[in-house]
Amino acid sequence: MTVSTSIPGYTYGQPEVAQSPISLEALAQLQETILWSEEDVRYLQMAGEVLADQVDEILDLWYGFVGSHPHLLHYFTGPDGQPIASYLERVRARFGQWILDTCRRPYDQAWLNYQHEIALRHHRTKKNQVDGVEAPPIIPLRYLIAFIVPITATIEPFLAKKGHSPEEVAKMHQAWFKSIVLQVTLWSYPYAREGDF
Amino acid sequence: MTVSTSIPGYTYGQPEVAQSPISLEALAQLQETILWSEEDVRYLQMAGEVLADQVDEILDLWYGFVGSHPHLLHYFTGPDGQPIASYLERVRARFGQWILDTCRRPYDQAWLNYQHEIALRHHRTKKNQVDGVEAPPIIPLRYLIAFIVPITATIEPFLAKKGHSPEEVAKMHQAWFKSIVLQVTLWSYPYAREGDF
Ligand code: HEM
Ligand code: HEM
Numbered sequence: 284m285t286v287s288t289s290i291p292g293y294t295y296g297q298p299e300v301a302q303s304p305i306s307l308e309a310l311a312q313l314q315e316t317i318l319w320s321e322e323d324v325r326y327l328q329m330a331g332e333v334l335a336d337q338v339d340e341i342l343d344l345w346y347g348f349v350g351s352h353p354h355l356l357h358y359f360t361g362p363d364g365q366p367i368a369s370y371l372e373r374v375r376a377r378f379g380q381w382i383l384d385t386c387r388r389p390y391d392q393a394w395l396n397y398q399h400e401i402a403l404r405h406h407r408t409k410k411n412q413v414d415g416v417e418a419p420p421i422i423p424l425r426y427l428i429a430f431i432v433p434i435t436a437t438i439e440p441f442l443a444k445k446g447h448s449p450e451e452v453a454k455m456h457q458a459w460f461k462s463i464v465l466q467v468t469l470w471s472y473p474y475a476r477e478g479d480f
Numbered sequence: 481m482t483v484s485t486s487i488p489g490y491t492y493g494q495p496e497v498a499q500s501p502i503s504l505e506a507l508a509q510l511q512e513t514i515l516w517s518e519e520d521v522r523y524l525q526m527a528g529e530v531l532a533d534q535v536d537e538i539l540d541l542w543y544g545f546v547g548s549h550p551h552l553l554h555y556f557t558g559p560d561g562q563p564i565a566s567y568l569e570r571v572r573a574r575f576g577q578w579i580l581d582t583c584r585r586p587y588d589q590a591w592l593n594y595q596h597e598i599a600l601r602h603h604r605t606k607k608n609q610v611d612g613v614e615a616p617p618i619i620p621l622r623y624l625i626a627f628i629v630p631i632t633a634t635i636e637p638f639l640a641k642k643g644h645s646p647e648e649v650a651k652m653h654q655a656w657f658k659s660i661v662l663q664v665t666l667w668s669y670p671y672a673r674e675g676d677f
Contacts, residue, residue: 312551313622317629354509407676424672425510428625428665432514432658461629468625471668475621479604479671 290376292413295384295397303392303399305469310395317465323458330455331386333445334438338379341441346375348433355426358419370416385462395469402470424474431467435460487573489610492581492594500589500596502666507592514662520655527652528583530642531635535576541634543572552623555616567613582659592666599667621671628664632657 294300334341349355350366359374361367381401388394403409407421438459443452472480491497531538546552547563556571558564578598585591600606604618635656640649669677 309622313626315549316552316623316626318633352512355513421676424668424677425506425665426513428668429510429513429661431628431661435657436515436654457633460632464626464628468622471621471625471671474668474673474676475671476673479618480621 290380291373293377293380294400295380295388296393300393300396300400303395303469305395305399305472307392307395310390310469313465313468314390317461319461319465322454323461326451326454326458327386327462329447329451330442330459331383333442333447333455334382334386337441337444338382341382341438342375342379344437345378345433346371348437358422360418362417367416367418370414370418373414385459385466398466398469399472401466402473405470406473408473424471427470427474428467431463434463487577488570490574490577491597492577492585493590497593497597500592500666502592502596502669504589504592507587507666510662510665511587514658516658516662519651520658523648523651523655524583524659526644526648527639527656528580530639530644530652531579531583534638534641535579538579538635538638539572539576542575542630543568545630545634555619557615559614564613564615567611567615570611582656582663595663595666596669598663599670602667603670605670621668624667624671625664628660631660 349359356366359366359371384394384397400409404413405422405427410421411418435456439452439456442455442459447455546556553563556563556568581591581594597606601610602619602624607618608615632653636649636653639652639656644652
């Protein structure tokens with residue numbers, strides 16, 4: 284979970300990642316809107332330390348959640364209606380890296396660019412391409428936004444597992460929540476009608 | 481804050497509110513996705529009792545937040561760049577009623593229909609019409625989603641003000657969080673490209 288270059292399809296910071304259509308100035312206004320502060324950056328760093336050796340357990344939980352809901356698992360299935368094991372596995376590795384990136388990476392131009400890449404990979408623009416699969420062409424916007432809840436709610440017990448004070452856990456959780464909302468906001472770009480983002 | 485019929489532009493349950501394009505079945509799948517349960521319904525009822533006589537204070541806080549950020553206040557300004565006092569005031573009354581509706585109303589067809597009405601009122605389809613103003617034509621999707629953070633984070637102290645146990649406050653807050661994510665999800669409908677919602 285640390286040698287990022289070994290993850291198939293993970294292209295963070297690489298030249299083939301296009302520039303985000305969202306400017307750093309627009310990002311800063313979004314950060315103001317979600318009450319983002321330096322404190323959040325610090326507590327996300329702490330969360331990164333807390334979560335690093337729990338990534339597999341977290342992914343087990345999230346994959347269990349998706350796997351037990353046919354309306355979600357659907358987006359990982361092939362033309363025969365069966366889940367595509369290699370697709371699930373490859374995305375899982377990138378998802379694990381993303382947990383760490385969320386906590387550790389500076390939210391700069393390279394981060395913004397990869398945010399857009401992730402947006403395109405959920406949207407019909409680019410879904411399925413990186414892994415060469417024939418799954419449904421798009422994750423609908425409604426599930427992308429709704430997923431803010433499970434991705435935020437289920438992380439809390441993991442944040443509490445390393446003996447931090449309730450106040451520290453609450454602050455790590457708060458910073459995580461803000462980051463998830465920020466990222467889903469950025470990911471909504473390709474879904475929005477011209478001029479509506 | 482209780483006689484809802486006296487609120488200008490508030491049309492919940494009235495015949496002029498169109499049917500939501502989102503089905504009750506799609507709503508149920510969204511509720512599954514946000515881990516919605518009967519417990520959340522009960523804790524939102526409790527939240528409704530806790531918040532009822534604090535609505536004005538909550539609105540003062542939220543309006544203070546919007547008012548202190550030019551990039552947000554912008555959506556309440558007229559062609560001269562000045563905030564439109566009557567617009568702010570009329571929306572404020574509906575916003576107050578919405579806090580209670582969020583806690584008390586059953587999430588049924590009438591609720592779904594008014595959700596869509598609120599969506600259209602933030603979107604260019606219908607913004608400004610109800611109050612007859614010439615403010616900017618749309619609240620961008622990015623701010624709609626980002627607002628999940630302030631609307632969720634700032635409610636917690638109000639939930640804690642009536643002597644409930646920390647566990648009860650956490651559960652009310654959790655239910656509120658889920659409801660806000662659910663509602664913003666429904667409000668994203670008119671913003672999404674054909675087939676992307
Ligand atoms: C808060 C919401 C979500 C988060 C944080 C999230 C996170 C991620 C991450 C980190 C990746 C890999 C990005 C990369 O390629 O480096 C990914 C890909 C993927 N996610 Fe999500 N996701 C969310 C919502 C959803 C939902 C609702 C579904 C539906 C089941 C879903 C299904 C997928 C699929 C199928 C891929 C692979 C896309 C491709 O073909 O490249 N995601 N997600
Ligand atoms: C979680 C996000 C949000 C919530 C819960 C929310 C809530 C509401 C509610 C309850 C109403 C009145 C609905 C009715 O007519 O009955 C409303 C209207 C309005 N809101 Fe929001 N809002 C959100 C995001 C935003 C943002 C980001 C802005 C930008 C400053 C904004 C500006 C407005 C405006 C200008 C109106 C009046 C629209 C019209 O012309 O009818 N809202 N909002």
